Amino acid sequence: MKSYKKQKEQEEPPKIVRVRLPRNKEVIGIVEQRVGGNKMFVVCLDGKTRNCRVPGRLRRKLWLRPADVVIIEPWELDSDKRGDVIFKYKPTQISWLKQSFKNEKNSIRQTSKNSEK
DSSP states (O other), X not given: OXXXXXXHXXXXXXXXXXXXXXXXXXXXXXXXXXXXXXXXXXXXXXXXXXXEEOOGGGTTTXXXXXXXXXXXEEOSTTTTTEEEEEEEOOHHHHHHXXXXXXXXXXXXXXXXXXXXX
């Protein structure tokens, strides 16, 4: 009889098939503080802090806590201050994002150094 621990140790970590990236006006952000209800403050990568809410269709699907990485869609009116949370990244997806952006930054630096020479 096999033990559960041995099976768990032998399992491979889940492979990422596809990671959702922001489209059009969407921005990646990090949940800073929950305000109450379905609202929270999110610090976005464009340098702005927005008061965001979870739309009704996603309210039961998305359970958010501080330090979660999410995709934000800014509102048409008051886009600098408010937005909707559309998607929450899983830990494996976050690590993939970090690696891909790190590689992008390095490749951009290398191309800019080559063009200066």
